[in-house]
Amino acid sequence: MKDNSVKPEEKPVPVKADVEKKAVVLQKEDKPVADKIKVGHVHMSGCTGCLVSLADNYGGLLTILDKYADLVYGLTLADVRHIPKMDVALVEGSVCIQDKISVDEIKETREKAAVVVAVGGCACYGNITRFARGGQTNQPQHESFLPVGDLIKVDVYIPGCAPTPQLIRNVCVMAYLLLKGNKDQQDLAKKYLTPLMQLAERGTEACGCDLMYDVVNQGLCMGCGSCAAACPVRAITHEYGKPNVNREMCIKCGACYAQCPRSFFNFDVITGFEGILEAIDGALK
Amino acid sequence: MGTELGNYKLCISARSTDKEILKKAQDGGIVTQIFKYALEEGIIDGAIVSGPSDEPWRPRPFVATTVEELMKSRGTRYNISPNVSFIKEATRSYGLDRIGIVGTPCQMQAVRKGQLYPVGLRDVPDKIALAIGIFCMENFPYQSIKQLVEDHAAMKLESVKKMEIGKGKFWVYGERGQVVQLPLKVTHKYEQPGCHVCLDYVANLADVSTGSVGSPDGWSTVFVRTKKGDDIWSKAIAAGCFETKPIEQVKPGLELVSKLANEKITKNQKTVEERAKFGVNKALRNPYISPK
Amino acid sequence: MSKIVEISPTTRHEGHSKLVLKVDDAGIIERGDWLSITPVRGVEKLAIGKTMDQVPKIASRVCGICPIAHTLAGIESMEGSIRCEIPRDAKLLRIVLQCANRLHSIALHNILILPDFYIPGTDTKINPFTPEEPVRSVAKRIQRLREIGQTIGEIAGGEAVHPSNPRVGGLYKACTPHAKAKMYDLAKEGLVLAHEQMEFMLAVLNNMKKRDWTEVGGKQIPLPKTLGYHNQGYMAAHPMYASSNLDDNPGWDPQRWTDVRPWDWYMGEGEVSLADPSYPIGGTSPVGTKVNPQMEACTGVPLYDGAPVEVGPRARLVKFKNFDEKGTWGQHIARQLEYTDNLYTIINALDEYNPSGKVLADPIPQGDGSMGWAANEAPRGTDVHLAKVKDGRVLYYEMLVPTTWNFPTCSRALTGAPWQVAEMVVRAYDPCVSCATHMIVIDEDKRIVAQKLIQ
Ligand SMILES: Cc1cc2nc3c(=O)[nH]c(=O)nc-3n(C[C@H](O)[C@H](O)[C@H](O)COP(=O)(O)OP(=O)(O)OC[C@H]3O[C@@H](n4cnc5c(N)ncnc54)[C@H](O)[C@@H]3O)c2cc1C
Numbered sequence A: 001m002k003d004n005s006v007k008p009e010e011k012p013v014p015v016k017a018d019v020e021k022k023a024v025v026l027q028k029e030d031k032p033v034a035d036k037i038k039v040g041h042v043h044m045s046g047c048t049g050c051l052v053s054l055a056d057n058y059g060g061l062l063t064i065l066d067k068y069a070d071l072v073y074g075l076t077l078a079d080v081r082h083i084p085k086m087d088v089a090l091v092e093g094s095v096c097i098q099d100k101i102s103v104d105e106i107k108e109t110r111e112k113a114a115v116v117v118a119v120g121g122c123a124c125y126g127n128i129t130r131f132a133r134g135g136q137t138n139q140p141q142h143e144s145f146l147p148v149g150d151l152i153k154v155d156v157y158i159p160g161c162a163p164t165p166q167l168i169r170n171v172c173v174m175a176y177l178l179l180k181g182n183k184d185q186q187d188l189a190k191k192y193l194t195p196l197m198q199l200a201e202r203g204t205e206a207c208g209c210d211l212m213y214d215v216v217n218q219g220l221c222m223g224c225g226s227c228a229a230a231c232p233v234r235a236i237t238h239e240y241g242k243p244n245v246n247r248e249m250c251i252k253c254g255a256c257y258a259q260c261p262r263s264f265f266n267f268d269v270i271t272g273f274e275g276i277l278e279a280i281d282g283a284l285k
Numbered sequence B: 001m002g003t004e005l006g007n008y009k010l011c012i013s014a015r016s017t018d019k020e021i022l023k024k025a026q027d028g029g030i031v032t033q034i035f036k037y038a039l040e041e042g043i044i045d046g047a048i049v050s051g052p053s054d055e056p057w058r059p060r061p062f063v064a065t066t067v068e069e070l071m072k073s074r075g076t077r078y079n080i081s082p083n084v085s086f087i088k089e090a091t092r093s094y095g096l097d098r099i100g101i102v103g104t105p106c107q108m109q110a111v112r113k114g115q116l117y118p119v120g121l122r123d124v125p126d127k128i129a130l131a132i133g134i135f136c137m138e139n140f141p142y143q144s145i146k147q148l149v150e151d152h153a154a155m156k157l158e159s160v161k162k163m164e165i166g167k168g169k170f171w172v173y174g175e176r177g178q179v180v181q182l183p184l185k186v187t188h189k190y191e192q193p194g195c196h197v198c199l200d201y202v203a204n205l206a207d208v209s210t211g212s213v214g215s216p217d218g219w220s221t222v223f224v225r226t227k228k229g230d231d232i233w234s235k236a237i238a239a240g241c242f243e244t245k246p247i248e249q250v251k252p253g254l255e256l257v258s259k260l261a262n263e264k265i266t267k268n269q270k271t272v273e274e275r276a277k278f279g280v281n282k283a284l285r286n287p288y289i290s291p292k
Numbered sequence C: 001m002s003k004i005v006e007i008s009p010t011t012r013h014e015g016h017s018k019l020v021l022k023v024d025d026a027g028i029i030e031r032g033d034w035l036s037i038t039p040v041r042g043v044e045k046l047a048i049g050k051t052m053d054q055v056p057k058i059a060s061r062v063c064g065i066c067p068i069a070h071t072l073a074g075i076e077s078m079e080g081s082i083r084c085e086i087p088r089d090a091k092l093l094r095i096v097l098q099c100a101n102r103l104h105s106i107a108l109h110n111i112l113i114l115p116d117f118y119i120p121g122t123d124t125k126i127n128p129f130t131p132e133e134p135v136r137s138v139a140k141r142i143q144r145l146r147e148i149g150q151t152i153g154e155i156a157g158g159e160a161v162h163p164s165n166p167r168v169g170g171l172y173k174a175c176t177p178h179a180k181a182k183m184y185d186l187a188k189e190g191l192v193l194a195h196e197q198m199e200f201m202l203a204v205l206n207n208m209k210k211r212d213w214t215e216v217g218g219k220q221i222p223l224p225k226t227l228g229y230h231n232q233g234y235m236a237a238h239p240m241y242a243s244s245n246l247d248d249n250p251g252w253d254p255q256r257w258t259d260v261r262p263w264d265w266y267m268g269e270g271e272v273s274l275a276d277p278s279y280p281i282g283g284t285s286p287v288g289t290k291v292n293p294q295m296e297a298c299t300g301v302p303l304y305d306g307a308p309v310e311v312g313p314r315a316r317l318v319k320f321k322n323f324d325e326k327g328t329w330g331q332h333i334a335r336q337l338e339y340t341d342n343l344y345t346i347i348n349a350l351d352e353y354n355p356s357g358k359v360l361a362d363p364i365p366q367g368d369g370s371m372g373w374a375a376n377e378a379p380r381g382t383d384v385h386l387a388k389v390k391d392g393r394v395l396y397y398e399m400l401v402p403t404t405w406n407f408p409t410c411s412r413a414l415t416g417a418p419w420q421v422a423e424m425v426v427r428a429y430d431p432c433v434s435c436a437t438h439m440i441v442i443d444e445d446k447r448i449v450a451q452k453l454i455q
């Protein structure tokens, strides 16, 4: 699944705390609203829980729509029937390859969107649709559901089921900065989004077992407990400090691995947490 | 001094003024004292701490919402306590809006990653009111502590009163007054492997971090790092929670903290690099580069 | 001569669906077929062989708008099969969770329907996202009501969207006194807002009731007084919560339920013969588009006493509170009337809830394969799950979800309306289409009976 070959150009990132200063730039900026980005919500085989999560930014959603993003597509919230051109497509759900409309729609999404974000476990990893095996009337042939990344190139991953309103919000704000911000803001956005882009490159399979494969088996687990906290079905317990996954509960949402500080930890962003969190808060006021 | 001590606004040597706390605190009782103050002042409405479980010296994370419960968490248990596992539950069935949490540097990293990248931590990021980090050179699996105490120090785990790492030794104090010291080279093999890639000694990402190193026995070294930390610390000082001494005036002082921090980071940075050529043209994962 | 119009996909509800409408020369619907075109993830089939603990978690993910109903109906059908009574305090927290979800759901539905309505006294339709007043204050109030619902749900249920706390046998975690106090405070705040919001919505609805026309795609379309009327029956299992086979007097009867396949019920092959490019937004399907509802429909047609029934807020009020307003407006009004009921129920349940009580049954039986069912009153209506569990594993699982019950009823309610307002009728059912994936095979005899009744 994964290529562990040595890449000589990659050096571990030194522990530096220089982002904090940059993050503050974002706040000082007086007129953040040059023009808004165009965002669409594309609904494949998902449950709309991802969209509910987006809406669960409550007042923040209204601010995002006022200042940063126009919702140009989204069958549930907006009155638009056909996929338009957009800057960012938030795709929810996996793709039923026996349903031609779905397959066409996901391809069209790739053509129409500059950035494709897979939102939620279903879009990223298949989630519960990984268990689907057809046989149910009235469409017993609907048997195979693929994560979006198996059919098109996906740029950014937001795993989890449901994904959290706060992570969706952060990605939207960062996408805005990436597309419309000044040099420093673009820099920060790039750094922030990098691990979520790398998750997209990592692959379309996830499960609690990843904690074993890519953390414990790799000698990296230090027993913090983040994975257990993240799991939306309480499949993870800690036994003598290390994760135990109840595989008959796991729904394959990918939250645990992505939340683990030993899946990725980008010092160059996280060290600046104070400034970045303040900036995001400020942006949504 | 470089970046090994992280950003901080203030570094000071301190000790709680509460005799009850000091009775069982590991060092200067900093952690318990700040949480007690913050609870009483309504700055937090509960704290995720680590307390005793049904096996001797095996820690168990729990949510303390009263001073009484908090007192049960005093002292260090040198083996893994997955404190972050409660960070979401604290906002759910406990209903907390302002959470306190204590943890090792890696656990502080987990908390901050969770705030910036809340993949599975809905509605948690803005509820972290006070994150207290404790210095940490390494941690151990439970079985390691059992073997260190029962084999190397020849004591029953049940009859141990306190354990401590300091002055280059692993100390075990028995209930009946025995003191055994083990050289750290004995302990190394027992360390949890995940600690060997850890690049933080003094909890650089906490609001306030503390440990024994740098200050005299019974006192703690304290870094106040963030605005939140600064705010709470100054209020606690004003309320008379702590005795303090300028860090420049205590022995062994900040230099030792720096030295140990540098040693840890240099050693572990090397491990991280060696992992890149662990196999034959095959690397072990590097979490600081990518999740792949 | 009648013509066929197709609106595909329909918007401002959850999931994928479309409308295939046979209309007369005046554009009045003679026969409407509203059908789900969401791919069938087949949860009923994938459940077989899995554990009774995992299946409700998967079932929850059938729909993100009423996941609470699917979780609870799933779990309670398992409990019905293994004959497991849960502790009282667990039940109380489940009720809190249920009502919290319905509160958020009604508020969300307000956002989805408002664009069809006018600011009273004006000819301006409401854009819920506009920063202009008075709409912005309403949008903020809606979001706050949703936040209150989601937060209470998160505390009692562990997560706001797919709840993690409920499990077969009760709950994983009891709520502390502090958590109880927080939920209580939120409910009190919500009550004030819910009253205001209900009044606002009723004003908007009553204003609409008085109008003779509405604007669609630049044209004035007449609004019939009987918009959305149908003569099907109503079904509801409980005023607020649920009923199951473990109840002394069950509110639902599996003997009265049958199913037909779309093949027998929907229109067959046809071709779009009327298109309107000015229909918002992007126009209707072009002339010549092939349609075939009976092949395309992704759900079956469940019947109660041999006929389609309406489920949802109006059905609950008709059954339990003598409500009698008909049609699309009546349905909307019923939904607003449930706003405050949810909060009163939460407050009452919390009054009774004891934080130090047990929340998990002990022991939890593993099941002998007996049939169990639970009928949960989801925001959109009765959500019936049926299960058989043996040795902790699921042998059989059915989900008769609210929108599936409503598809045929709503299709009938379209008759007599100008086709341009068909989507308004659909939206009054607050459909959440992605859950509507049910269909079972029935024996020949029953099928013939069902067919006759519909004709
Ligand atoms: C594994 C480990 C290694 C350490 N290494 C060093 C070191 O190299 N140098 C140094 O100066 N200090 C180190 N410390 C910190 C030191 O032992 C004290 O915990 C710290 O000084 C706080 O003391 P106090 O008197 O202020 O806290 P107290 O008031 O005694 O409270 C201690 C707090 O620590 C928490 N705690 C106890 N055990 C654990 C655990 N296993 N995981 C997470 N939290 C726990 C408790 O919840 C309690 O809140 C280490 C601590 C641990 C857990």
Ligand code: SF4
Pocket: A045, A046, A047, A048, A049, A050, A092, A093, A119, A120, A121, A122, A123, A127, A128, A160, A161, A162, A163, C061, C064, C161
């Ligand atoms: S990831 Fe979860 S919330 Fe999102 S569509 Fe899938 S099941 Fe629903």
Ligand code: SF4
Pocket: A211, A215, A216, A220, A221, A222, A223, A224, A225, A226, A227, A228, A241, A242, A243, A259, A260, A261, A262, A263, B082
């Ligand atoms: S989240 Fe923490 S406990 Fe879980 S696998 Fe990662 S390091 Fe280990």
Ligand code: SF4
Pocket: A206, A207, A208, A209, A230, A231, A232, A233, A234, A235, A236, A245, A249, A250, A251, A252, A253, A254, A255, A256, A257, B120
């Ligand atoms: S263990 Fe939990 S968090 Fe991890 S993938 Fe499975 S369901 Fe998701």
Ligand code: SF4
Pocket: A222, B104, B105, B106, B107, B136, B137, B138, B139, B194, B195, B196, B198, B199, B200
């Ligand atoms: S050494 Fe690092 S990884 Fe290990 S417990 Fe301490 S802080 Fe965590």
